[in-house]
Amino acid sequence: MIRVKLADLVPGMVTASDVFTTEGRFLLPAGSVLTERSIRLLKAWGLVEAVVDHDGPLPGGHDGRDADPRILAEAREINKKRFMHTNPYHPAIIELERLSAVRRAGYTAEGVDSAAPFDDGAKRLQFPKNLSVELQPINLGRLREFGLRLPTLPAVFDRVNEIIMNPKSSAGDIAQVVSKDSGLTSRLLGIVNSAFYGFVSKVDTVSRAVAIVGTKQLMSLVFGISIVKIFERIPADHIDMRQFWRHSVACGITSRIIAGYKQIQNTERLFVAGLLHDIGRLLLYHLWPEHALYVLNLSRRDSRLLYEVEREVLGMDPAIIGARMAEQWKFPFLLESNILYHHSPGASHNLLEASIINLADVLVNAMEMGSSGEVFVPPLDEAAWNALNISENLLTVIVDHTDRQLDEVMDYFFPESAEGET
Ligand SMILES: [Fe+2]
Ligand SMILES: [Fe+2]
Structure with a gap:
């Protein structure tokens, strides 16, 4: 059996x-x-x-048996290091490592450079022998100042919020306000018409999108698009920005898919949480580039998890910075807590949602869908996995769905960043 x-x-x-x-x-x-x-x-x-x-091996070529054994063995060898911080006996990790090795082997066989930051990191970053740079302690006042300098959320967001709060308003009212912002409208309709929803017929107006997708769901998307629009122009030294956003969008898509399996309402909310989960790292690296270079180097030199090195050297997890920004910007409380606890979901009051982001982050790191600077697969939180209560066999389906949506959603979120640009 x-x-x-x-x-x-x-x-x-x-x-x-x-x-x-x-x-x-x-x-x-x-x-x-x-x-x-x-x-x-x-x-x-x-x-x-x-x-x-069933006894004996399974037919079919889904586990890499049709891959060249030498190429697959090479992929597994690299994975030994990439997965060194995970529990190798955990069924979900076994499955993710297998999927990742097959993917890497496929890339090698086709002569495609994998997006692997693991190889890339070694190329891009120098490994100075002496890492003892003098770092000024991080001054959180600077973060506050920076937050105050950031543009506030677009007025359209406030207007739509008001309309939602007013019981007399209709979907048409929302559509009217959103439609005034042509950039927002085209991104929104692009996403609604993409594989993200997989609708058969084309949705060509915002009012139709409100009717089909739902008011709250659409608002979550408007929120995510607005925030990314503000942050996409914030460069962080030493991070490949295209890879950073790919990691973020992939984590958002994966989170939304898992939320769907857990029958969570308004899965778009989880998409936004996944999308913004590493925003703290972006801010940290933008404001303190010398710290960024130091922690990136140290984690690679000592083969340690990036967020552990960050906790030690900077005295805090970047997730805390992300949550502080979320608070300053008056993000919905659940979003703030999902950002805060994505490395430690067991501490969250909403274990299920934080667990979704934790698994999604592990999955997209494992499958090398972009990178926010980390080169290792972070550990899957045991409490998170138990709280999710899903089969490891679902992971291949989730990876498949994410693959199908990722490129298209990336194009709508970052229409101007052509392929290859960083
Ligand atoms: Fe993170
Ligand atoms: Fe992440």
Whole structure:
């Protein structure tokens, strides 16, 4: 008896237990011989695995068995180092490492340079023998000043908020306000029409988007787009900005997908939390570039997790800086706490949401979807994994969905940053 991923099921396998949908609807009894049709049915119901009676290796080429063994072995060797801070016996880590090795092997076989900051980091950063630079202590007053200098959220955001608060207002009122900002409108409609939603027919007006996507959901997107618009022009020395935003957008997409599996309402809110989770690091590196260079070098030289080095050298986790900014800007409280606890979800009052961001961050690091400066896969928080209560077999589906959406969403968030530009 073995739990098999949907992609690995083949006709002729026999179910070892009754099969239900995630909502508990009965689909197939134990002892059913699977056919092409029944496998399609399981797929249509969104199942990710089934328990079948099966001995020996699984057919299909989903785990890298069709990759060149030498190339795959090389990928695994690199992964040994990348995953050194994770628990190698954890089922989710085993699965993520496997997916990541197959991906790396695929890149190598196709002659594509992987986006791997792990290799890139060594190329870009110098490794001075003496790292004992004199660093001035971080002055949080400077962060406050900087926050005050930042433009406030666009007026359109306040206006839409007012309309939402007013019980007499309609979707048309929101659409009217948003439509006045043409940049916002085109990004918003771009995302609504992308694989992010996967709608069959084109949504060409904001009022239609409000009707289909929902007011709160659309507001979350407007919020995310507005904040990114402000921060996208803040360069942080020593971080590849394109990779930083790719990491952030990927984490947002992954968080939203996981939230969907946990039946959370307004999954767009989790998208925004994932999108902004590392904003503290961006600010920190922007304001204190010499500290940034020091911690980046130290973490690579000593093979230590970046946020641990940051905690030690800077005396604080950048997540705290992110949360302080969120507070200063009066972000919704849950968003602030999701940013604050993404490295330590067990300490959050909303364990489930912080756990979603924690897993999403681990996943996008593992799959090398961009980078916010970290070259190692951060550890998956045990409490987070337990709180999420999902199968490790779902991870391949989540990675797949994120892959399908990432490039398109990146293009709508950063339309002017052409490929290759950093
Ligand atoms: Fe982080
Ligand atoms: Fe991150």
